[in-house]
Amino acid sequence: xxxxxxxxxxxxxxxxxxxxxxxxxxxxxxxxxxxxxxxxxxxxxxxxxxxxxxxxxxxxxxxxxxxxxxxxxxxxxxxxxxxxxxxxxxxxxxxxxxxxxxxxxxxxxxxxxxxxxxxxxxxxxxxxxxxxxxxxxxxxxxxxxxxxxxxxxxxxxxxxxxxxxxxxxxxxxxxxxxxxxxxxxxxxxxxxxxxxxxxxxxxxxxxxxxxxxxxxxxxxxxxxxxxxxxxxxxxxxxxxxxxxxxxxxxxxxxxxxxxxxxxxxxxxxxxxxxxxxxxxxxxxxxxxxxxxxxxxxxxxxx
Amino acid sequence: xxxxxxxxxxxxxxxxxxxxxxxxxxxxxxxxxxxxxxxxxxxxxxxxxxxxxxxxxxxxxxxxxxxxxxxxxxxxxxxxxxxx
Numbered sequence: 001x002x003x004x005x006x007x008x009x010x011x012x013x014x015x016x017x018x019x020x021x022x023x024x025x026x027x028x029x030x031x032x033x034x035x036x037x038x039x040x041x042x043x044x045x046x047x048x049x050x051x052x053x054x055x056x057x058x059x060x061x062x063x064x065x066x067x068x069x070x071x072x073x074x075x076x077x078x079x080x081x082x083x084x085x086x087x088x089x090x091x092x093x094x095x096x097x098x099x100x101x102x103x104x105x106x107x108x109x110x111x112x113x114x115x116x117x118x119x120x121x122x123x124x125x126x127x128x129x130x131x132x133x134x135x136x137x138x139x140x141x142x143x144x145x146x147x148x149x150x151x152x153x154x155x156x157x158x159x160x161x162x163x164x165x166x167x168x169x170x171x172x173x174x175x176x177x178x179x180x181x182x183x184x185x186x187x188x189x190x191x192x193x194x195x196x197x198x199x200x201x202x203x204x205x206x207x208x209x210x211x212x213x214x215x216x217x218x219x220x221x222x223x224x225x226x227x228x229x230x231x232x233x234x235x236x237x238x239x240x241x242x243x244x245x246x247x248x249x250x251x252x253x254x255x256x257x258x259x260x261x262x263x264x265x266x267x268x269x270x271x272x273x274x275x276x277x278x279x280x281x282x283x284x285x286x287x288x289x290x291x292x293x294x295x296x297x298x299x300x301x302x
Numbered sequence: 303x304x305x306x307x308x309x310x311x312x313x314x315x316x317x318x319x320x321x322x323x324x325x326x327x328x329x330x331x332x333x334x335x336x337x338x339x340x341x342x343x344x345x346x347x348x349x350x351x352x353x354x355x356x357x358x359x360x361x362x363x364x365x366x367x368x369x370x371x372x373x374x375x376x377x378x379x380x381x382x383x384x385x386x
Contacts, residue, residue, distance in 0.1 A: 108352070110352045111352075188355070196351035196352045196354075196355055197352065197355050198352065200356055201352070201355040201356045201359050204356070204359040204360055204363065204364055205359055207364070208359065208363050208364065208367075211364075211367060290364055293364070293368060294367060294368070294371065297368055297371040297372060297375065298371050298374075298375075
């Protein structure tokens with residue numbers, strides 16, 4: 001078999017058009033054997049099937065046992081908890097605890113760590129989230145051209161039924177609770193450098209509020225103020241601000257540059273230098289991504 | 303307080319064993335949400351409130367919603383178009 005045929009078969013299998021069976025052989029043709037022959041073939045295929053199932057089961061168990069064994073062997077090689085000399089007992093953690101507040105200006109040391117010392121890691125995480133949202137777009141986005149007419153009609157019917165139904169409790173609860181959820185999310189984002197939380201968790205709370213509102217009132221209600229264009233623009237602006245704010249130390253090759261924004265008094269809302277704007281950027285990216293996940297999983301569009 | 307932690311850890315193990323054994327996928331999703339909630343409480347008891355907030359929001363909130371949406375899209379939930 002040539003490489004081209006192999007590739008064609010693989011492509012067809014990836015596209016879900018065919019199983020990777022011998023269906024694409026040149027001499028393959030559906031044939032109707034005689035009843036006696038068919039019974040023989042059925043017997044033989046049935047036998048082969050149980051054989052295959054047994055093979056799958058045995059290999060699954062073997063693979064699981066091997067994986068468990070490897071993981072357990074790795075665990076036995078780890079250093080004991082709390083012994084001096086382990087990699088996590090070096091001077092870095094001590095330095096973070098002793099000088100973190102002074103150097104980053106954040107009362108919440110975790111925020112100081114992930115958005116100041118390790119800010120580039122967090123930038124990578126935000127980019128990964130954005131890339132994930134884009135991948136979900138590629139997989140699940142249904143615009144008007146890609147949706148089969150029957151499915152589209154069904155969805156329109158569903159929407160109409162949902163709009164006509166009087167879900168008093170859910171709608172009233174959504175109207176009453178959504179502002180508070182959003183406000184709490186904004187509070188968690190903005191107080192990220194003072195209290196537990198930060199951009200990631202606060203962004204998810206904001207996204208959950210949007211999802212709650214969309215569940216109760218329909219995605220059309222949310223798309224009045226947050227649609228796909230807003231998603232693109234907000235994501236781009238926030239990631240660009242983050243990249244610009246944190247890549248300067250990369251390009252200048254300096255480990256500890258002076259911050260253009262003063263650190264302020266520790267404990268005040270406007271303190272911590274770049275941490276507050278970075279928290280807001282991360283929060284917006286996460287909130288947009290979470291709502292995009294919901295919208296794409298639910299309808300395939302927003 | 304330490305007994306509460308033991309209790310929660312036992313609950314965690316029970317959830318972890320139960321989740322893949324559930325016949326109905328909806329039950330598995332709910333067990334998974336319970337697992338995440340208990341994990342969040344454990345983070346809080348271990349004095350890691352940042353992680354607790356994130357675990358509660360992601361594990362118990364968003365994950366459950368996405369799983370339920372997937373089940374709905376794949377017609378595994380009762381009451382949808384396929385299973386009336």
